Amino acid sequence: MDMVLAVLSWSCLLGGAIFLLIGALGVLRFPDFYTRLHAVSVCDTLGAGLVLAGLMLQGGFSLVTVKLLLMFYFMMFTGPTAVHALAQAAMQGKLQAVVDEHEPE
Amino acid sequence: MENLINDVLLGLLMITGFAIVRMKSLLGVTMLTSIYSLLSASLFVVLDAVDVALTEAAIGAGIATVLMVATVALTTDEEKVPRHTPLLPLLVVMATGAALIYGTLDMPHHGDPLAPAHRYVADSYLHDSPVEIGVPNVVTSVLASYRGYDTLGEVTVIFTAAAGVLALLGYRTRGRNIEAAGIRKQVVLRVIAKLFFPLILLFALYVQFHGDYGPGGGFQAGVIFATGFILYALAFGLGTAQRLIPSQLLRILAAAGVLIYAAVGLESMLLGGKFLEYRVLADDPIAGQHLGILLIELGVGITVASVMLIIYYGFVSRRH
Numbered sequence: 415m416d417m418v419l420a421v422l423s424w425s426c427l428l429g430g431a432i433f434l435l436i437g438a439l440g441v442l443r444f445p446d447f448y449t450r451l452h453a454v455s456v457c458d459t460l461g462a463g464l465v466l467a468g469l470m471l472q473g474g475f476s477l478v479t480v481k482l483l484l485m486f487y488f489m490m491f492t493g494p495t496a497v498h499a500l501a502q503a504a505m506q507g508k509l510q511a512v513v514d515e516h517e518p519e
Numbered sequence: 520m521e522n523l524i525n526d527v528l529l530g531l532l533m534i535t536g537f538a539i540v541r542m543k544s545l546l547g548v549t550m551l552t553s554i555y556s557l558l559s560a561s562l563f564v565v566l567d568a569v570d571v572a573l574t575e576a577a578i579g580a581g582i583a584t585v586l587m588v589a590t591v592a593l594t595t596d597e598e599k600v601p602r603h604t605p606l607l608p609l610l611v612v613m614a615t616g617a618a619l620i621y622g623t624l625d626m627p628h629h630g631d632p633l634a635p636a637h638r639y640v641a642d643s644y645l646h647d648s649p650v651e652i653g654v655p656n657v658v659t660s661v662l663a664s665y666r667g668y669d670t671l672g673e674v675t676v677i678f679t680a681a682a683g684v685l686a687l688l689g690y691r692t693r694g695r696n697i698e699a700a701g702i703r704k705q706v707v708l709r710v711i712a713k714l715f716f717p718l719i720l721l722f723a724l725y726v727q728f729h730g731d732y733g734p735g736g737g738f739q740a741g742v743i744f745a746t747g748f749i750l751y752a753l754a755f756g757l758g759t760a761q762r763l764i765p766s767q768l769l770r771i772l773a774a775a776g777v778l779i780y781a782a783v784g785l786e787s788m789l790l791g792g793k794f795l796e797y798r799v800l801a802d803d804p805i806a807g808q809h810l811g812i813l814l815i816e817l818g819v820g821i822t823v824a825s826v827m828l829i830i831y832y833g834f835v836s837r838r839h
Contacts, residue, residue: 491711491714491715492711492715495707495708495711498707498708499705499707499708502705
């Protein structure tokens with residue numbers, strides 16, 4: 415049982431770390447604001463969410479897990495809201511997205 | 520492991536510092552200072568100074584950022600290009616930096632048990648606090664009881680800051696309902712703000728009254744309260760927030776908090792003790808300490824929350 419829990423928790427932690435890395439790479443490599451925002455939104459939801467889930471599995475049934483659950487709840491709301499607000503602000507500021515002009519053949 | 524985390528955080532702090540110096544857009548600088556505050560708050564958590572970290576996260580990363588954004592909106596986003604050569608300032612900064620680094624050579628090492636801060640009174644605080652005061656969080660017992668005079672002074676300083684901001688910026692008792700164009704349309708932001716507003720206030724109450732047992736207390740709870748109301752004002756406009764909590768009420772509350780604190784001191788004098796000697800407030804000295812700490816923390820919380828909101832109202836009502 416412990417073994418299963420450990421494997422599950424570490425795969426969650428590693429998965430979260432990979433998503434965080436992907437998000438960071440996306441922010442650095444993507445061409446314009448909107449696509450970067452798309453990349454960074456992965457960090458707040460899947461990245462942080464998986465890390466928190468992994469930590470909850472480590473914590474077991476304890477007060478720590480309750481606190482982590484609360485953090486999870488807050489992250490699930492604040493992250494997407496922040497990204498949404500940023501995108502809206504960019505839209506209102508009339509920021510143009512970089513569009514590939516070439517039609518696919 | 521802990522040292523590694525410290526090093527990474529300090530490294531990030533340094534990078535952020537350089538980025539702040541290099542950046543020309545003042546709005547960008549504001550965001551970077553917010554990140555700087557959040558990094559220092561994490562550093563305080565690693566150093567086990569959770570009480571300080573709570574305040575730093577709420578003020579540095581929260582309220583100060585909102586105030587700076589309001590200032591940038593009032594003035595300009597462009598950094599002024601200096602006309603004179605930067606040689607003299609560079610020399611002054613380098614000399615000051617060198618003097619500061621020279622000063623650190625005399626400082627005790629990180630975690631040195633023989634450091635002056637850990638000798639003298641700290642030992643007796645840690646040793647006597649459970650017997651004399653009976654509050655599990657020693658930080659609270661030092662701040663509120665052993666160093667009650669200092670804390671009264673600090674609260675008075677915060678109150679004076681609000682008076683200074685009011686004197687400089689003036690205030691409008693009946694603020695027009697100033698709202699950024701288009702915020703009414705932001706349904707998602709408003710719903711989330713409405714959802715989080717009561718939760719933030721609830722958390723502030725927890726921090727306020729749990730300060731005897733865990734990290735927290737009046738200062739932390741006050742700033743968290745203020746961030747809740749600032750979030751509300753950001754989402755629903757200053758006028759709506761002022762209907763919820765009018766500026767006149769805030770000015771009365773800011774003074775009331777300091778007065779509650781001082782009144783607890785006077786009450787203990789009337790009951791035959793010294794100023795701020797909480798032992799005499801109840802029959803049992805420990806219960807008296809508990810009561811005194813609860814009351815003065817309440818006073819601190821009321822003053823800090825209302826002062827933060829007064830400053831926020833003062834900055835934001837200047838627009839237009």
